[in-house]
Amino acid sequence: MKTQLELARDGHISEEMRKVAHAEGIDVEILRQRIAKGTVVIVGGLRQNSQPVGIGDGLGSKVNASIGTSTEIADLGLELRKAAVALESGADTLMELSVGGDLDKIRRTIIEATPLPVGTVPLYQAFCEATERYGDPNKLTEELLFDVLERQCADGVAFMAVHCGINLYAIERLKRQGYRHGGLVSKGGATMVGWMLANERENPLYERFDRVVEILKKYDTVLSLGNGLRAGAIADSLDRAQIQELLINCELAEAAREMDCQVMVEGPGHVPLDEIETSIILEKKMSGGAPYYMLGPLVTDVGAGYDHITAAIGIAMSSRYGADLLCYITPSEHLGLPNEEDVRIGVKAAKVAAHAGDIVKLRGRVAERDLDMSRARRDLDWERQFSFALFGDDARAMRDSRSPGAEHNCTMCGKFCALANANRHFM
Amino acid sequence: MKTQLELARDGHISEEMRKVAHAEGIDVEILRQRIAKGTVVIVGGLRQNSQPVGIGDGLGSKVNASIGTSTEIADLGLELRKAAVALESGADTLMELSVGGDLDKIRRTIIEATPLPVGTVPLYQAFCEATERYGDPNKLTEELLFDVLERQCADGVAFMAVHCGINLYAIERLKRQGYRHGGLVSKGGATMVGWMLANERENPLYERFDRVVEILKKYDTVLSLGNGLRAGAIADSLDRAQIQELLINCELAEAAREMDCQVMVEGPGHVPLDEIETSIILEKKMSGGAPYYMLGPLVTDVGAGYDHITAAIGIAMSSRYGADLLCYITPSEHLGLPNEEDVRIGVKAAKVAAHAGDIVKLRGRVAERDLDMSRARRDLDWERQFSFALFGDDARAMRDSRSPGAEHNCTMCGKFCALANANRHFM
Numbered sequence: 001m002k003t004q005l006e007l008a009r010d011g012h013i014s015e016e017m018r019k020v021a022h023a024e025g026i027d028v029e030i031l032r033q034r035i036a037k038g039t040v041v042i043v044g045g046l047r048q049n050s051q052p053v054g055i056g057d058g059l060g061s062k063v064n065a066s067i068g069t070s071t072e073i074a075d076l077g078l079e080l081r082k083a084a085v086a087l088e089s090g091a092d093t094l095m096e097l098s099v100g101g102d103l104d105k106i107r108r109t110i111i112e113a114t115p116l117p118v119g120t121v122p123l124y125q126a127f128c129e130a131t132e133r134y135g136d137p138n139k140l141t142e143e144l145l146f147d148v149l150e151r152q153c154a155d156g157v158a159f160m161a162v163h164c165g166i167n168l169y170a171i172e173r174l175k176r177q178g179y180r181h182g183g184l185v186s187k188g189g190a191t192m193v194g195w196m197l198a199n200e201r202e203n204p205l206y207e208r209f210d211r212v213v214e215i216l217k218k219y220d221t222v223l224s225l226g227n228g229l230r231a232g233a234i235a236d237s238l239d240r241a242q243i244q245e246l247l248i249n250c251e252l253a254e255a256a257r258e259m260d261c262q263v264m265v266e267g268p269g270h271v272p273l274d275e276i277e278t279s280i281i282l283e284k285k286m287s288g289g290a291p292y293y294m295l296g297p298l299v300t301d302v303g304a305g306y307d308h309i310t311a312a313i314g315i316a317m318s319s320r321y322g323a324d325l326l327c328y329i330t331p332s333e334h335l336g337l338p339n340e341e342d343v344r345i346g347v348k349a350a351k352v353a354a355h356a357g358d359i360v361k362l363r364g365r366v367a368e369r370d371l372d373m374s375r376a377r378r379d380l381d382w383e384r385q386f387s388f389a390l391f392g393d394d395a396r397a398m399r400d401s402r403s404p405g406a407e408h409n410c411t412m413c414g415k416f417c418a419l420a421n422a423n424r425h426f427m
Numbered sequence: 428m429k430t431q432l433e434l435a436r437d438g439h440i441s442e443e444m445r446k447v448a449h450a451e452g453i454d455v456e457i458l459r460q461r462i463a464k465g466t467v468v469i470v471g472g473l474r475q476n477s478q479p480v481g482i483g484d485g486l487g488s489k490v491n492a493s494i495g496t497s498t499e500i501a502d503l504g505l506e507l508r509k510a511a512v513a514l515e516s517g518a519d520t521l522m523e524l525s526v527g528g529d530l531d532k533i534r535r536t537i538i539e540a541t542p543l544p545v546g547t548v549p550l551y552q553a554f555c556e557a558t559e560r561y562g563d564p565n566k567l568t569e570e571l572l573f574d575v576l577e578r579q580c581a582d583g584v585a586f587m588a589v590h591c592g593i594n595l596y597a598i599e600r601l602k603r604q605g606y607r608h609g610g611l612v613s614k615g616g617a618t619m620v621g622w623m624l625a626n627e628r629e630n631p632l633y634e635r636f637d638r639v640v641e642i643l644k645k646y647d648t649v650l651s652l653g654n655g656l657r658a659g660a661i662a663d664s665l666d667r668a669q670i671q672e673l674l675i676n677c678e679l680a681e682a683a684r685e686m687d688c689q690v691m692v693e694g695p696g697h698v699p700l701d702e703i704e705t706s707i708i709l710e711k712k713m714s715g716g717a718p719y720y721m722l723g724p725l726v727t728d729v730g731a732g733y734d735h736i737t738a739a740i741g742i743a744m745s746s747r748y749g750a751d752l753l754c755y756i757t758p759s760e761h762l763g764l765p766n767e768e769d770v771r772i773g774v775k776a777a778k779v780a781a782h783a784g785d786i787v788k789l790r791g792r793v794a795e796r797d798l799d800m801s802r803a804r805r806d807l808d809w810e811r812q813f814s815f816a817l818f819g820d821d822a823r824a825m826r827d828s829r830s831p832g833a834e835h836n837c838t839m840c841g842k843f844c845a846l847a848n849a850n851r852h853f854m
Contacts, residue, residue, distance in 0.1 A: 071841030073829070099843045124843070181798060183805035183846050190845035233801030234786060234794070270801075273747045274787045299743060299783040301797040301804070302815055304822035306779045309739050313783055316726060316740040320700045334804065334812075335822055336829030337838040352733045356726040356740055359661060360701045367661070370728040371608060374660030374697075377728070377761065378610035385761075388729055395731035395762055402500070402763030411764040414498030416526045416551070418617035418659075419610050 003220040004042045006260045008035035016045040020054035025365055034058065038253075039289040041262040043093060043222045044117025044158040053092050053117050055264065056291035060362065061319035061354040062092035064119070064293075064327045065347050067110070073337045074100030076109060082343045083114045089347035090390075093159070093325070095119040099128055099187075108155055117158030119224065122148045123188035127195075137191055138198040145204055146211060153219040161266060162212055163188050163226035164205040165249035170229060171196060174241040182233025182270065182301070189228020209252055210259070217261040224293055225249035225256075230269035234301050237271045238278065250286035257290070264291040264325065267318075271297035276317045284322060291324040298329065307333040308346045312353035319357020326354055352390055380408045380419055430647040431469045433687045435462035443472040447481035452792055461485065465680075466716040468689040470520060470649045471544025471585040480519050480544050482691065483718035487789065488746035488781040489519035491546070491720075491754045492774050494537075500764045501527030503536060509770045510541045516774035517817075520585070520752065522546040526555055526614075535582055544585030546651065549575050550615035554622075564618055565625040572631055573638060580646040588693060589639055590615050590653035591632040592676035597656060598623060601668040609660025609697065609728070616655020636679055640688045649689040651720055652676035657696035661728050664698045665705065677713035684717070691718040691752065698724035703744045711749060718751040725756065734760040735773045739780035746784020753781055779817055807835045807846055 007014050013032055020042055021028035034040035034057050045052025055062050065086035067079050079098070086094055094116040098106045103125045111118050126148040130140035152160065166189055174180065174193075184190035196203055205212055216223045229245040231237045249265050256263040265287050267279055276297065283292045296311040297318065303310035311329035318326055330338040330346035338346065359367040369388055376384035382399070386392035402411040409417045434441050440459055447469055448455035461467035461484050472479030482489050492513035494506050506525070513521055521543040525533045530552045538545050553575040557567035579587065593616055601607065601620075611617035623630055632639055643650050656672040658664045676692050683690040692714050694706055703724065710719045723738040724745065730737035738756035745753055757765040757773035765773065786794040796815055803811035809826070813819035829838040836844045 070838055071843055072836075072838040073841075100841065128843070181805070182801035185845050187840055187843055187845045191843075232804070234797045235801060272787050273743060273783060300779065300786060301800040302782065302817050303779045304812065304816040305818050305825050306775060306821070309736060309776050309779050310783060312736050313740050313743040313780060316700060317744075332825055332829070332839070335826040335837055335839070348733060349736050352727065352730045352736050353740060355729065356700060356737060359727060360699050370661045373728040374609035374662060377659070378608070385731065389731040390729050391732050394733070398732050398759055399762040402759070409499075410762055411497055411499040412759070412762070413614055414500075414527065416498055416555070416614055416618075418612050418614045421617050421621055 001220060003217055003260055003262055004035055005038065005257070005262045008032045009260070016042050016052035019045065019052050024054055024059050026058060037289065038257040038263065039291070041222050041264055041291055046158065046220060047111065047156040049115050050117055050158065051115050055324045057289065058362070059324070060366065061323065061358050062325045063090065063347060063350045063354050064093045064095055064325055065091035065343060066095040066097050066327060067343065068095070068097030069100040069106060070337050071100040074098070076101065076106055078339070079106060079110060080113055081340050082338070083110055085340045085343045086347055087114060087116055089344050090351045091116060091328070091347045093117045093119060097121055097124060099124050103128060104151070107152065111156050119159040119161065120152050120157050121161045121188050121226065122152050123163055123192060125152070127191045138195050140195060142204045142208070146215065149212065149215050153215055153221045157221050159222035159224050160216060161188070161224045161226040162205055163192050163228040164203070164209055164212060164252050165225055165245040166192055166203050166228040167206040167248060168196065168202055170241060170244045170248065173244040174229065177240050180241070181235040182231065184229065185232025186226070186228045186230055188226060189230070192228060209255065213256050213259045213261045217259065220262065222262040222264060223256050225252055225263065225265045227266040227268060227295065230295065232270055234270050234272050237268065237275050242268065246283060247286060250283065250290070253287040253290040264293050267292055267294045267323070268297050269295055270301060271299065271314060273299050273317065276314065277321045280318065280321045280323055292322070293325040293327070294318045294323040295327045296329050304334050305331055307331065308349040312349040315350050315353035316356040319354045320360045322361060326350060348391060355390060378419055428647060430644055430687055430689055431462055432465065432684070432689045435459045436687070443469050443479035446472065446479050451481055451486050453485060464716065465684040465690065466718070468649050468691055468718055473585065473647060474538065474583040476542050477544055477585065478542050482751045484716065485789070486751070487793065488750065488785050489752045490517065490774060490777040490781055491520045491522055491752055492518035492770060493522040493524050493754060494770065495524030496527040496533060497764050498527040501525070503528065503533055505766070506533060506537060507540055508767050509765070510537055512767045512770045513774055514541060514543055516771050517778045518543060518755070518774045520544045520546060524548055524551060526551050530555060531578070534579065538583050546586040546588065547579050547584050548588045548615050548653065549579050550590055550619060552579070554618045565622050567622060569631045569635070573642065576639065576642050580642055580648045584648050586649035586651050587643060588651045588653040589632055590619050590655040591630070591636055591639060591679050592652055592672040593619055593630050593655040594633040594675060595623065595629055597668060597671045597675065600671045601656065604667050608662040609658065611656065612659025613653070613655045613657055615653060616657070619655060636682065640683050640686045644686065644688040647689065649691060650683055652679055652690065652692045654693040654695060654722065657722065659697055661697050661699050664695065664702050669695065673710060674713060677710065677717070680714040680717040691720050694719055694721045694750070695724050696722055697728060698726065698741060700726050700744065703741065704748045707745065707748045707750055719749070720752040720754070721745045721750040722754045723756050731761050732758055734758060735776040739776040742777050742780035743783040746781045747787045749788065753777060775818060782817060805846055
């Protein structure tokens with residue numbers, strides 16, 4: 001099977017490209033050119049029940065919701081309900097990040113159950129299986145690792161975060177730097193670093209990058225170059241270890257593109273407000289415009305319990321400055337495994353934030369929605385307000401819960417409504 | 428009584444200045460100089476039970492919570508509970524914006540009950556009383572208007588949003604502009620515009636600005652120059668009508684300062700992400716550095732039900748670029764009168780956002796808290812994490828609700844904890 005990148009380079013317009021162009025309201029030939037250039041990727045659309053989703057230059061910012069079991073709470077029913085809530089709340093993609101229970105079964109069941117493109121982090125399963133078989137993640141073999149990659153791709157995984165950019169050179173940078181205030185916070189990244197140190201060996205995902213690309217390409221699984229050395233603390237943002245890994249990931253992105261594999265690059269993590277733009281400029285420049293997948297970012301470390309809000313701030317800024325796929329963060333981040341309500345809150349906060357960025361990044365028809373909403377609001381036309389609101393049902397429920405006395409106003413201002421008063425002079 | 432501005436200009440260091448300098452961790456002489464220059468104001472501290480709060484250059488961004496009855500829901504008990512929740516959740520100031528019920532009684536009761544500096548919008552009460560007495564807000568007399576100002580100041584109101592900058596010249600700009608997508612959304616502003624058009628008269632608050640200043644100065648009530656023509660729609664942001672009013676408000680700020688009256692300027696409203704910095708630069712420049720009080724801003728119009736999040740994004744950006752006092756927005760904005768839970772959610776979202784801005788704006792000891800948190804997180808020291816988190820009790824409750832199996836990890840990653848694994852190599 002040809003990847004969307006190969007098809008685009010051949011001048012072929014696929015059914016997936018048509019669907020994405022239609023959903024985004026852009027010309028399909030322009031979309032094809034961007035895919036051919038590698039500034040847009042299409043995830044999903046490979047399975048009967050999954051919708052293709054476009055990510056990249058000129059397209060709406062997309063929101064990813066991550067679910068998955070942990071070693072402490074492994075309940076497939078809960079994960080299925082979380083997947084359903086993510087879809088209902090407006091997530092564009094879903095990452096299935098289980099590390100507890102029967103990992104193959106959980107992944108296959110989730111992929112079967114959701115129309116969202118599903119992403120994974122294969123290092124999780126690889127290290128889990130190494131621990132099961134050999135009692136030690138550091139005993140992971142290259143063969144087992146690549147077997148897991150292939151097994152996941154064959155199941156219809158739409159995109160995959162693979163930690164190829166952590167090489168010995170990057171670890172040397174981490175050592176010379178001599179500090180990491182927040183430590184290593186990527187589960188896959190930290191465990192791979194441990195493996196490399198224990199085995200005194202190069203990362204096989206870096207060393208055998210051609211093999212990674214070959215496997216993913218075969219299934220047109222989009223390669224998402226993982227951010228294993230990402231900052232997990234504001235104070236670590238843009239440190240040399242992280243930039244070293246980003247640089248290598250950008251180099252690998254170019255190589256993957258040359259091999260006709262669709263690819264994007266992952267970013268942090270924890271980033272202060274004034275460094276978000278820098279992170280995006282750097283990734284876009286060094287990778288030749290590969291789509292950027294930001295994990296939030298969180299703009300402060302002290303928001304525990306409210307990290308859907310610290311992430312919403314980061315997501316709005318990322319979206320504005322050109323990031324393409326934004327990972328939601330739930331209120332339980334740093335504290336425990338998210339439940340359904342956390343997923344709902346996380347996705348909605350992220351969607352609102354991505355939209356706020358998009359009205360600056362994309363203007364045009366995205367900003368039209370805000371204009372329509374403003375006019376409906378000025379006209380006190382509640383039905384139209386609910387139709388333009390991102391979450392109209394929630395807005396309606398909140399208004400109804402305060403039972404307004406009159407049809408046209410609300411209980412906030414009541415008879416003292418600015419819009420009902422002087423506005424007739426200026427409309 | 429002398430205002431803090433007069434005292435500072437006299438070279439006198441007041442008890443209030445000492446308290447503020449201590450709370451902010453800055454040198455009291457530097458604080459005095461900033462107050463003398465007008466780049467910092469102190470609100471509150473006039474009443475026995477109110478704490479003085481510093482607002483302005485080099486101080487932490489402050490969060491205001493607005494409460495108050497509407498014509499539809501006027502329940503003093505509810506407002507007292509909302510005031511208590513605002514305090515508990517970390518609000519720095521409280522605006523009492525009632526327009527329903529016995530306004531004098533409600534205001535006095537709230538001021539009595541809270542240690543927070545209380546602000547008001549006197550035009551609300553003035554128009555309410557004109558409607559009661561004469562059956563028409565447009566029959567408001569100048570005497571009644573100034574009587575309300577004096578009555579409110581005498582009650583110990585710490586700061587007052589007064590709509591002085593809406594003059595006939597600004598209304599002419601609004602007319603020439605020929606549009607307002609979102610209409611006029613300031614209750615006080617819209618009603619004053621209606622009054623000016625009906626009476627074919629200049630705004631008395633502009634025409635008799637000296638009288639406004641005289642009254643507020645007598646009680647050292649801080650004048651907050653209201654934003655009556657503010658944009659209530661993203662598409663109206665930075666329109667000429669609004670900038671005209673801002674310009675006049677900045678001119679009046681200078682005049683008030685010359686008369687030894689403490690003063691700040693109010694900003695919008697609804698502002699897209701890429702115009703927040705411009706709004707702040709403009710206000711700071713044109714006013715000679717008067718503290719800027721931003722109402723959010725909301726960075727999209729379509730977030731109804733989630734406007735605490737759209738405001739958190741705006742607050743973080745405002746705080747970062749130098750705004751000084753930020754008004755919270757609750758989830759019920761645009762939909763109904765907030766209840767206690769809305770107040771709690773709104774204040775906490777705003778506090779998290781203000782902190783994210785402050786770690787960039789102020790760095791130093793503000794950013795230290797994030798660093799301490801990161802280290803506690805790296806060390807899996809939960810008690811220290813809860814002590815550095817902005818809302819440690821909420822964070823603890825969330826972690827406990829997922830009953831972690833082991834003392835050191837949480838249910839998010841369980842045994843597969845990045846921090847517990849490879850980090851020993853890099854700490």
